[in-house]
Amino acid sequence: MDDIAVKRTFLAKLQRNGLYCTIGALLLLVGIPLYQFLVLIPSGYSSALTTQNLALYWINTHSLLFLGYRALLFAGFAFMISLPFTLFRIIVAQEILGREEEVQEVDESIKEDETRDQPGKQLEDGMPAFAWRGKGYALLAAWGGLSGLLCFILGTLASTLYLVYSAASLSSIATSLENAAPLTGFFAILTYSVGGGLLALSCLFFGAVIARSGLKLWPGIWVAFAYMAIAIAVLFSVSATEVAFDPVTGQTFVTTLAIVLFSVWVLWFGVMLVRLKPE
16 A cells, blocks of 8 residues: 555656646747747837847836746746656656566566665655666766756846846946946856756756667657657757857857757656556
8 A cells, every 4th residue: 555655646746747847848838939929029129139239228128028028938947947857767767667577587686675675765756765876877867957957047037137237227228338238148158058058968868868778668759759858959069059159149049949849848748747647
């Protein structure tokens, strides 16, 4: 009965985290484009992006609209914060369950020593103690993904406050704005180069760990999910490099494409978790 309760608790956590990931992905994929078309574009936001000078002046006169846009962006990544370690736990659990029969045939005593002879050493989600051993790349992917998302979240928050403060300090559009926001490039590097680079590393390792086992251990939909992660890692790497060489420009087309595909990937992951059913 205890094992059943633990499994149900683990499943409930996965489904809850999957729901959060789904909400975050939908905010980025649907919420932000709608906000841009319905709110920002009619207010002249597209024209303001031509230069930093015009952008700061637009923020000065439309600060609430800008804060609403950045709030959606912040919330989207914040809802995804549980993704890296949720995926890590799924990989560990799948490795344990998928190789259980093979382990029992070759050396059943090893698995029994971990799960039966030491019943007190269990994780809250029901996995054996030290289940992460041998999963070094998956663990690096989890920490890299968490750090990358935190860079996006904190970078977005810091740059938003900084831009609003800088814009509020302007007296008029005629003011010389060449150095009005000198830290813009720094926040772009923090968000898109550091954060994007860490997400690239995370997606690459997660994808490689799942693809390595392939159909022998994972359903076909998860293998496709893994290869998409590898493709996203390439895009984030290119984006991180572009922004690092030209931080003033900030977000590029490749950056936008990487974020969109990453959001689709997260949405895919969230839907798979929400649809999980007890066996």
